[in-house]
Amino acid sequence: MQQTRDSIKDIWGKRSPYKGDWPVRVDEQIEEEPDKWVQSACVLCSNGCGMDIGVKDGKIVGVRGRAVDIVNHGRLGPKGLNGWVANNSADRLKRPLIRKNGKLEESSWDEAMELIVKKSKEVIEKQTSLGIGFYTSGQLFLEEYYTLAVIGKAGLGTPHMDGNTRLCTATAAAALKVSFGSDGQPGSYTDIDTTEAILHVGHNVASQQTVLWMRILDRLEGENPPKLVVIDPRKTFTAEKATVHLAPITGTNIPVMNGLLNLIIDSGRINKEFIENHTVGFEELKQIVAKWPPERVEEVSGVPAAKLREAAEILGSASTLVSTALQGVYQSMQATAAAVQVNNLHLIRGLIGRPGCGIYQMNGQPTAQNNRECGADGDLPGFRNWGNKEHIAELATLWNVDPDIIPHWSPPTHAMQIWRYAEQGLISLLWISGTNPAVSMPELQRIRNILDKEDLFVIVQDPFMTETAERADVVLPAAIWGEKTGCFTNVDRTVHISHKAIEPPGEARSDLDIFIDYAKRMDFRDKDGDPLIKWQTSEEAFEAWKQCSKGRPCDYSGMSYSKLSQGSGIQWPCNEQFPDGTPHLYTTHLFNTSANICETYGYDLDTGAAVTAEEYKAIDPKGKAFLKGTDYQQPYEIPDDLYPLWLTTGRQVYHFHTRTKTGRSKALSDAAPDAFIQISEEDAARYGIKEGEMIVVESRRGKVIEPAKIGGVEPGLVFIPFHYGYWDKSDRPRAANELTLSEWDPVSKQPHFKYAAVRITKADAGIIESTADKIEKAADTIKSKLKSQEA
Amino acid sequence: MHIGQYIDLVHRTEIDLVKAFKKVAKAHGDEPDVYQTCQLLASWSQKLVEEFEPIVKRYKEESDKEPDRLTQTLLKDTRKGGLALLRDLHDLYLITTEVKVCCTILKQASDGLRDKDLTAMCEEIERQTTRQLSWLLTRAKQAAPQTLIVAK
Known part of the structure; x- marks a missing residue:
């Protein structure tokens, strides 16, 4: 094996200190010299590093970073450099399996797909399409999510579609919608190149997005390094490098964030003009955070008042700031409310929409963003609003179907509720693709019990015999990264194409081919009797998606497979106005909150109650961002004598x-x-x-x-x-x-x-x-x- | 003056609402969001009950104990079976609405009396019942199709 660096021993590699332009360093690992390199990007975290796949004799033999890519400038992390060998594993699934007499036995694709169609029709007959649910992943490609979204929403008409993106990235989307009216990360990774300060909240970036951390480490070693504030209960690799590390007690993100905002507002280091012209809700937010002087924060969160002041000093005085949040916020108490406080910090200081000022409500998975955009999760395609009849009509026109078939009577069903319906027998067919809930969901004994239920027909589409696949009724062998072509989008909205480099093993098929086959066999049609799914290839699916996204915040209409194959990934929106993509959103400080644009009418942060269209229209902020806050609420389960x-x-x-x-x-x-x-x-x-x-x-x-x-x-x-x-x-x-x-x-x-x-x-x-x-x-x-x- | 009767009515209905939210939380422990949100909303109502007490005392002489007709019939027992959650949320909605209506009526009189404390109290109750109703409707709307079409 040849490699440019040992990423296992030295996770982040050699430093290239800088400020301004991040130097290129090409990381590479190969088993043998490849015959050819095929353009792709890494799928082993949400960073989305541009990567070439090395191929020899029809087999993947290594990878190298793409020097030209704006995300990674050639670098790759340990997962990217080493993870590709999984494609070549001997234990890949190669043929469909059907459970017969309690055992999974090999079958033909025809037999497996016909069984799925027969079961689907039986369930629809008994329960309507409300008996069918889809549980997807943050691993499929954009074209696959979009195709599945159209099948689910306009073919079957089921609201029960979500992904394990719910476990990793739902709060990122929710927080962006709450503050700015729609999903979409405001900043660009280039912000790190010049920023004066960085805040990581519940985000161990050093372990999660190793290449992003290399960029930060290189800044820390360069001239005028940024000051680093880290909020994390553990002394992580990230925390070790912090200028100030705050370690709050579990479940106390809100007191800490409210406390920081209170200190900043109190010291007058806010941008009054920005607040006045571009936000609503400041006075209420001020009242909420005023209840959290540093001493009270210390009492509740364990963060010393002096340290909180130090952090507030950095965050209040920097003229540029990059903030990130991840699972320490998203998977903890008051997740959305705490994530929104990160947005609020930037809004009250006017640090948004320009270089050096970025908010990354991080994603966990490489293609989670696409599930959110394409609507195979609990969203509608193109960041459309389920409560907005005009948005539904747009989709109906695009797909040439009756608007009523598209479920929009309440928000699409979230993953936890899908599993609950399956537990109750209210969903009888659950189709799981590219994810492993038997290990990743909470309370696993319950999940195993649900998967094993006699009245639940479980389809698992996966490259491997996972803990979940073992419990399925039908297992479909899936082609993965490197074995199919498709696009996906990272945290800073950079869209990459990943080309097919090799053939999938055995009879494994891409998720796209499987979904299209299902649509054909189910005979889904549009209003004119033509097939609902009008595409066969991934490029045709991408073209269909471009139409769907056109005019929406996540506009892909200016991209094409050939354009994406020319060099670096491209940041959406990319359209006639911005043919080369867009590094920063909201540069004019006009947010997506107008009633006719917004992706949601909003929610009560404490209860999740949905704001109605009428209520929203009455307060339509017409492009101003929302400043929202809430007070602290203790977790429901806290340590006691029995479980201390x-x-x-x-x-x-x-x-x-x-x-x-x-x-x-x-x-x-x-x-x-x-x-x-x-x-x-x-x-x-x-x-x-x-x-x-x-x-x-x-x-x-x-x-x-x-x-x-x-x-x-x-x-x-x-x-x-x-x-x-x-x-x-x-x-x-x-x-x-x-x-x-x-x-x-x-x-x-x-x-x-x-x-x-x-x-x-x-x-x-x-x-x-x-x-x-x-x-x-x-x-x-x-x-x-x-x-x-x-x- | 009959205002004491309405003050008493609002106070007692709010107490009933605390009990009702707790009852529904307990009955639907298998729905974690219902369990937790009902407990949260019960705590909001409990706080209002306590804050309301000085005013109730102040108007005590005018009170008379007309039985609360609505809360006596609704949610006597929480339900079982496929429809249970939806019907219990529906009952909670009606009880919360009763609090809100009583409070709206009371606020009219309070304005007439220029009783600033009472008016502020009424506004707070209206604000909270609006949020409570909003959640109840959101959750009931979510549950309705699956319950009415699919559940056995």
């Missing part, structure tokens, strides 16, 4: 999601082979726990057994990475989500993975063996029982 510790979950630098791909790279797997429980030195001493000892962790919902890792967290808090399930190791319960809660944010509906009350005890060998044994036996019994009954 806080649990929080998170990621590791070497893995992505449930490791379906990264776990199949030996280098990545060896770098982070197993789950663990991280506890503070104080708690380790209190419980008499030594490094590496096996610990039983229990919540009210389940139990895991993990080796102890001591240090790096606050006393009273324990941390478990969420990546690890059972496909490669099932000798003990180890998935963090055995413990987590089925509850969610009232606005974004994103589940609260960041806290739960747990207790810990030292495990003895006997417990480990017997528990593992019980779990496997119970699972087998349930599976065989249910499935044999069904057969």
Whole structure:
């Protein structure tokens, strides 16, 4: 193997100190010298690094960063450099599988698809299309999401479409909609090149978007480095570099953010003219945050008043600021309300719509943005508003269908509710593509029970036999990145094309081909009797999407496959006015809040109650941004005598999601082979726990057994990475989500993975063996029982 | 003067509303959002009940205990089965509306009396009942198609 750097040992590589233009560094890793390089981009986090795929004899043999790309300037992180080997795994799914007599057996595509069509029609007959739900991913391509969105919304007419993007990025979308009227990140990664200050809230960027962190590290080493404020309960790689690190107690983002805003408003370091001309709601926000003087913040959040003042000094005095938020905000209490406070910080200081001033409500997954744009999740295509009849009419005209077939009587069903309906028997067919809920959803025993339900027909479309696929009734082998062509969009709205480099293994097919095949077999038609899906190839699907997005904030109409294949990715909106794309949104400070444009009429931040069209029209801000706030609310489950510790979950630098791909790279797997429980030195001493000892962790919902890792967290808090399930190791319960809660944010509906009350005890060998044994036996019994009954 | 009767009516109906939200929360624990939001909304009403007490005392002589006709018939027992959640949310909507109507009527008299404290109290109750109603309607609308078309 040849590589330009060892990204396992040195995650971020050599520094290139700079201010202004970020120097190029091309990272490369190959097994053999490729015959050709094929343009693509990385799909192992939301950063969206431009990448070439090296191909030799029809096989992927390596990758290299694209020097010309605006996102990464040639760099790649450890996941990007090593994760590609998963394509070549021997255990890829190669033929469709159908459950017969309780066992998954190989079948033809015809047989599998006909069974899916037969089941769909049976469910529609009994329950209408309300009995059908789709649970997708942040991994498919734009063309696939859009095609599925049209099938679901105009073919079947079901409101039950969402993705595991709900678990990772729903709050980003919700917060942007609440403040600016629509989804869409205001800034550009180039903001980092010049900014004076950076704020990371609940975002361990060093581990999550390693290449973005390289850019920040290079700034930190260059001239006039930016000051860095990090809000995170753990001393992460990111926190270690902070000028000021605030470590709030779990669930107290709102007190900290309200406290920071209060100090900034109080010191008068706000842009009064901007507030007056471009926002609504300042007086109310001021009253809300005024209740949070630093001393009260300290009392509730544990963040020392002096440190809060230091942070406010930086954030209040910088003339340019880049802020990011991720799961520490999105998966915690009052998620949307806290994320909105980050937007508010920029609005009250007028730091938006110009170079150096960016807000990144981060996405977790590489193509999550496209699920939001294309509407295969709980949104409508093109950021359209389900409450706006004109928006529905636009879609109906575009698709040539009766507007009434498009479900728009209430917001599209969110993921947690889809699973609840399946639990209640109110959804009887659940189609899961490119995601692994049996490891990634909260409260896994409940999810397993739902997947195993006799009255639920489960379709899983995946490249691998995941923990979820094992429980499916039909498994469809999917082609992945490198094996199909399509586009996807990163956090700063940069759209990349990823070309097909090799053939998929066996009979595996792209998700696009599978969805189009389903549409044909279901015979979905438009008003004139023509096929509803009028495209066959990914390029035709992209052209259809361009039409759908035209005139909306996420306008792709000026792009084409050939334009995207010329060099760097391109930032939307890209249209006649901006043929080369747009680095910054809102440069004129006109936001997407007008009643006829906005993607939502808004929500009550405490309850999620929807504002009606009439109510919104009465207060139509006509392009001004919303300043909204709310007061602190304690989490519903807090540590007590029985479960005295806080649990929080998170990621590791070497893995992505449930490791379906990264776990199949030996280098990545060896770098982070197993789950663990991280506890503070104080708690380790209190419980008499030594490094590496096996610990039983229990919540009210389940139990895991993990080796102890001591240090790096606050006393009273324990941390478990969420990546690890059972496909490669099932000798003990180890998935963090055995413990987590089925509850969610009232606005974004994103589940609260960041806290739960747990207790810990030292495990003895006997417990480990017997528990593992019980779990496997119970699972087998349930599976065989249910499935044999069904057969 | 009959204003005491309305003050008493608003106060007692708000107390009933606390109980009703708690009852529905308890009955639908399997719906985490309903459970948590109903508890939150019960806490809002509880706070209003307490803030209202000094005014209730001030007008005590005019009060008479007319039984609350509406809350006695609604939500006596929370329901079971496919329709349960929708019907319980519907009942909560009616009880909350009762609080709101009583309060709107009371505020008219309060304006006439120029009782600034009472008027402010009425405005706060109206504001909160509006938010409560808004959530109840949002959640009921969400549940309606699946309940009325699919549920057995």
